Amino acid sequence: MSRPSDHIDSAPVPSGDGITQPKLGFVGTLRWFWRQLTSMRTALFLLLLLAIAAVPGSLVPQRSSDPNGVTQYFTDNPDLAPVLDTIQAFDVYSSAWFSSIYLLLFVSLIGCVIPRTKHHLQALRAKPPKTPARLGRLAGFMSRTAPAGTDAATAVAAARTVLKQGRYRVALFESPTEFSVSAERGYLRETGNLVFHSALVGLLLVVGFGSGFGFTGQRVLVEGQTFVNTLLAYDSFNPGRFFDDTELDPYTLTLDDFDVSYETANLEAFGQPVDFTAGVTVTPRGGDAKAGAVRVNDPLRTGGTSVYLLGNGYAPTITVKDPEGTVVFTDSVPFLPQDANLTSLGIVKVPDGLEEQVGLVGFFYPTQDESSTGSYFSSFPDLEYPVLTLNVYAGDLGLDDGVPTSVYSLDTDTMEPLATRTSDIQPLELKPGETQELPNGLGSVTFENATPDAADGDYSGSVPRFASFDIHHDPTQGWVLLFAVLVLGGLLTSLFVPRRRLWVKAIEQADGSVLLEYAGLARGEDPALESAVTTLADRHAALLKRSARVVSPVEPA
Amino acid sequence: MNLNELSILSLYSAMAVYAVAFIAFSIDLAKRSSAVDAADTESAKTEAGEAAAVGSAGGTSTLTRISARMANDAATPYGRSASLRVGVSLTVLAWALQLVATVLRGIAADRVPWANMYEFAMTGTLLIVTVFLFLLTRIDLRFLGTFVTGLVLILLGIAQQYYVEVAPLPPALQSVWLVIHVFVASLATGFFALGFALSFVQLLQFRREDRVGTDKPGRLKFLKTLPAAVTLENLAYRTNIIGFILWTFTLMAGSIWAERAWGRYWGWDTKEVWTFIIWVIYAGYIHARATRGWRGSRSAWLAIIGFAAVMFNFGVVNVFFKGLHAYSGL
Numbered sequence: 052m053s054r055p056s057d058h059i060d061s062a063p064v065p066s067g068d069g070i071t072q073p074k075l076g077f078v079g080t081l082r083w084f085w086r087q088l089t090s091m092r093t094a095l096f097l098l099l100l101l102a103i104a105a106v107p108g109s110l111v112p113q114r115s116s117d118p119n120g121v122t123q124y125f126t127d128n129p130d131l132a133p134v135l136d137t138i139q140a141f142d143v144y145s146s147a148w149f150s151s152i153y154l155l156l157f158v159s160l161i162g163c164v165i166p167r168t169k170h171h172l173q174a175l176r177a178k179p180p181k182t183p184a185r186l187g188r189l190a191g192f193m194s195r196t197a198p199a200g201t202d203a204a205t206a207v208a209a210a211r212t213v214l215k216q217g218r219y220r221v222a223l224f225e226s227p228t229e230f231s232v233s234a235e236r237g238y239l240r241e242t243g244n245l246v247f248h249s250a251l252v253g254l255l256l257v258v259g260f261g262s263g264f265g266f267t268g269q270r271v272l273v274e275g276q277t278f279v280n281t282l283l284a285y286d287s288f289n290p291g292r293f294f295d296d297t298e299l300d301p302y303t304l305t306l307d308d309f310d311v312s313y314e315t316a317n318l319e320a321f322g323q324p325v326d327f328t329a330g331v332t333v334t335p336r337g338g339d340a341k342a343g344a345v346r347v348n349d350p351l352r353t354g355g356t357s358v359y360l361l362g363n364g365y366a367p368t369i370t371v372k373d374p375e376g377t378v379v380f381t382d383s384v385p386f387l388p389q390d391a392n393l394t395s396l397g398i399v400k401v402p403d404g405l406e407e408q409v410g411l412v413g414f415f416y417p418t419q420d421e422s423s424t425g426s427y428f429s430s431f432p433d434l435e436y437p438v439l440t441l442n443v444y445a446g447d448l449g450l451d452d453g454v455p456t457s458v459y460s461l462d463t464d465t466m467e468p469l470a471t472r473t474s475d476i477q478p479l480e481l482k483p484g485e486t487q488e489l490p491n492g493l494g495s496v497t498f499e500n501a502t503p504d505a506a507d508g509d510y511s512g513s514v515p516r517f518a519s520f521d522i523h524h525d526p527t528q529g530w531v532l533l534f535a536v537l538v539l540g541g542l543l544t545s546l547f548v549p550r551r552r553l554w555v556k557a558i559e560q561a562d563g564s565v566l567l568e569y570a571g572l573a574r575g576e577d578p579a580l581e582s583a584v585t586t587l588a589d590r591h592a593a594l595l596k597r598s599a600r601v602v603s604p605v606e607p608a
Numbered sequence: 609m610n611l612n613e614l615s616i617l618s619l620y621s622a623m624a625v626y627a628v629a630f631i632a633f634s635i636d637l638a639k640r641s642s643a644v645d646a647a648d649t650e651s652a653k654t655e656a657g658e659a660a661a662v663g664s665a666g667g668t669s670t671l672t673r674i675s676a677r678m679a680n681d682a683a684t685p686y687g688r689s690a691s692l693r694v695g696v697s698l699t700v701l702a703w704a705l706q707l708v709a710t711v712l713r714g715i716a717a718d719r720v721p722w723a724n725m726y727e728f729a730m731t732g733t734l735l736i737v738t739v740f741l742f743l744l745t746r747i748d749l750r751f752l753g754t755f756v757t758g759l760v761l762i763l764l765g766i767a768q769q770y771y772v773e774v775a776p777l778p779p780a781l782q783s784v785w786l787v788i789h790v791f792v793a794s795l796a797t798g799f800f801a802l803g804f805a806l807s808f809v810q811l812l813q814f815r816r817e818d819r820v821g822t823d824k825p826g827r828l829k830f831l832k833t834l835p836a837a838v839t840l841e842n843l844a845y846r847t848n849i850i851g852f853i854l855w856t857f858t859l860m861a862g863s864i865w866a867e868r869a870w871g872r873y874w875g876w877d878t879k880e881v882w883t884f885i886i887w888v889i890y891a892g893y894i895h896a897r898a899t900r901g902w903r904g905s906r907s908a909w910l911a912i913i914g915f916a917a918v919m920f921n922f923g924v925v926n927v928f929f930k931g932l933h934a935y936s937g938l
């Protein structure tokens with residue numbers, strides 16, 4: 052039996068094992084160690100350890116899933132965080148200790164599966180084992196008397212037929228006084244179990260190495276903008292260890308429009324978004340353009356990549372001119388949403404063309420409203436009454452220091468506030484299509500209206516939207532799915548296919564009659580074993596009766 | 609009165625009926641104890657009877673397979689009981705009311721009624737009762753009535769704290785995988801709940817069987833009218849493995865959904881972590897059953913810990929832990 056020696060169905064090891072063992076040599080020690088590692092007890096222990104080890108990662112933020120949470124944790128717990136960090140508490144699932152548990156578990160798993168597979172392959176070719184001498188003590192034991200005129204050999208042959216029909220593998224045995232058939236079925240149970248465990252190994256390997264062959268990248272597109280799938284076009288790009296840039300398929304993707312619909316009928320959920328759809332056009336290299344859509348929960352698969360819709364917001368088009376009216380800056384600037392009603396924050400940096408470097412910190416309110424304290428907020432996420440306010444700073448933008456700076460932030464410490472809530476001049480306030488002078492005669496700023504011809508008061512198309520996309524490439528995803536299906540399939544077969552042995556024995560009695568004995572033995576969980584024995588006996592009896600009639604036709608009355 | 613209000617009314621009625629069913633089941637347990645007392649005085653003269661009966665029930669360990677004989681291996685046979693029948697009838701009635709409540713909520717919201725904490729609780733407990741009633745058609749598990757109705761009442765009571773008005777699904781939840789993943793998870797929870805109850809009774813029964821022959825009789829007399837520990841263990845195992853398979857599927861369906869929604873099939877989000885932990889605990893349970901020295905009480909403890917983790921995942925992780933799953937609006 053090649054199951055682990057402490058498997059419940061294995062024969063018990065003679066007691067005293069391990070205590071009075073003779074001295075083990077080096078190889079013996081290794082073998083002993085290997086036996087321990089591949090025992091059921093070790094597997095169980097490691098499984099439970101794995102469950103426990105996974106807990107801390109849910110209590111402490113993880114760098115992989117919640118990097119901002121980690122930063123926050125360091126701020127909130129300045130003393131504790133560094134200590135936790137040394138034990139990799141913020142990277143639990145890639146930590147040395149977590150990895151060693153699952154690696155050990157999988158070594159144990161492989162060590163367990165290989166001998167069992169060998170054994171199973173032999174069992175598949177072997178005959179069912181010899182009928183036990185006494186069936187009386189086995190499950191579902193019953194005895195009947197064969198119909199008169201049936202001899203033991205015929206009875207057993209008939210039993211063999213019944214069992215074969217039930218897809219049992221059978222072997223006949225005979226001795227001077229008794230004939231018997233030994234049958235076994237449910238090899239699929241063990242096959243399923245082995246497939247299950249092997250597929251787990253496969254899953255681990257693909258998941259472990261798989262991510263190395265792919266990449267993830269992010270890109271923000273304003274309506275009308277186009278992205279070419281090349282390295283430089285990404286806002287951020289994270290290649291896997293084995294990823295090769297030349298594999299990028301340079302298709303182009305244009306964001307044609309971005310549609311959002313908001314709930315307005317149900318007052319309990321007023322303003323809640325109910326649909327986001329990014330209408331896009333994809334053009335493969337040298338191919339024809341094709342319209343497509345990217346939705347939440349519904350990525351676009353193209354050019355070996357999957358394109359996900361990650362976020363969206365408004366990108367007001369802002370134009371800055373110098374006092375002569377020359378355009379020194381014009382762009383649709385993505386503003387980052389700050390709340391559910393899309394109060395949004397954006398930065399404009401004008402390094403050249405004006406007398407001084409100018410930085411604008413803008414707040415955009417798609418539907419502006421004013422609180423009792425006089426501060427603005429947005430009361431609805433759609434463009435009902437859009438207002439843009441701009442705080443103006445002048446001075447050094449810090450772009451020339453060679454340190455990369457984010458387009459979404461502005462360091463105002465070294466700049467002079469020209470128009471802010473605390474300076475003499477209040478922030479500039481603009482509605483779509485309006486222009487305002489910058490303080491100090493620096494120039495002017497315009498909040499462009501994207502649909503200048505719309506009816507008065509209709510702002511619904513006045514400000515372009517942007518969508519941020521996550522673009523992923525993971526060549527191993529199909530494999531992961533395949534192994535997952537094998538895991539599930541293996542599990543189902545191994546838990547629900549009953550594996551059992553059945554025996555039918557025909558014993559010639561002194562009086563010439565034939566005594567039939569039936570019994571079964573379950574290997575693993577088999578709630579239906581006893582009824583299987585009964586069914587077998589019934590079918591057998593029916594067959595014997597039928598053939599008895601055929602052999603000796605009813606005599607004329 | 610709109611559909612949602614009808615749903616609420618129906619749910620309150622269901623809770624009231626569950627409460628009465630709970631009382632009926634409790635009375636039944638009390639009656640079982642007195643039936644045991646009566647039987648004990650009866651057989652006091654034929655002292656040997658009981659020991660022999662228990663011996664045959666508890667002794668044959670692994671070879672004993674569950675079969676139609678299941679009720680017969682109780683140490684003290686227990687006859688018909690009016691309160692038991694009342695309990696079951698009321699549970700069926702309450703189940704029907706709850707089904708109506710859940711369906712109405714779904715119609716009112718124009719989507720599946722399991723998209724926030726309140727709705728999970730409603731659908732989840734409905735499935736627990738469904739699994740219970742389904743199992744009753746095959747085996748007599750009515751003695752678990754107190755547990756099932758009690759658990760469902762507590763969970764529905766807690767759910768009231770998280771009541772939210774009907775709202776449309778945010779785009780992130782608009783997916784067939786919400787329908788599949790959450791439903792299967794709730795169904796798995798139904799099986800785990802009963803597996804837990806069976807394992808729990810198994811432990812009690814095991815302790816009682818252990819004490820037979822000593823003169824410490826133990827207080828939970830009704831245990832004598834319940835199946836032997838081995839039978840309970842086999843039943844618990846079968847219930848739990850169905851739960852395990854459903855859970856495996858839940859985990860995979862969740863991964864497929866995560867891939868579609870977030871672009872990665874697995875990211876160790878808190879909810880994913882706990883789904884994984886639960887899966888591993890039950891895998892441990894299944895192994896324990898196959899490990900010498902672990903079958904019996906020890907593996908039963910793992911089933912109990914597993915269910916505790918399921919409840920923790922549902923209650924505590926949803927509410928208090930930060931993660932991507934949190935935006936279901938509780």
Ligand code: HEM
Binds near residue numbers: 160545
């Ligand atoms: C990654 C870790 C493992 C997991 C998640 C796991 C999970 C499972 C599950 C779910 C089952 C029940 C389904 C079936 O029978 O196929 C099972 C059964 C089994 N496992 Fe594992 N296993 C793991 C590792 C191991 C290891 C290391 C061993 C070897 C010591 C092992 C040996 C067995 C055996 C012998 C059975 C059959 C139990 C029976 O007869 O009922 N497993 N395992």
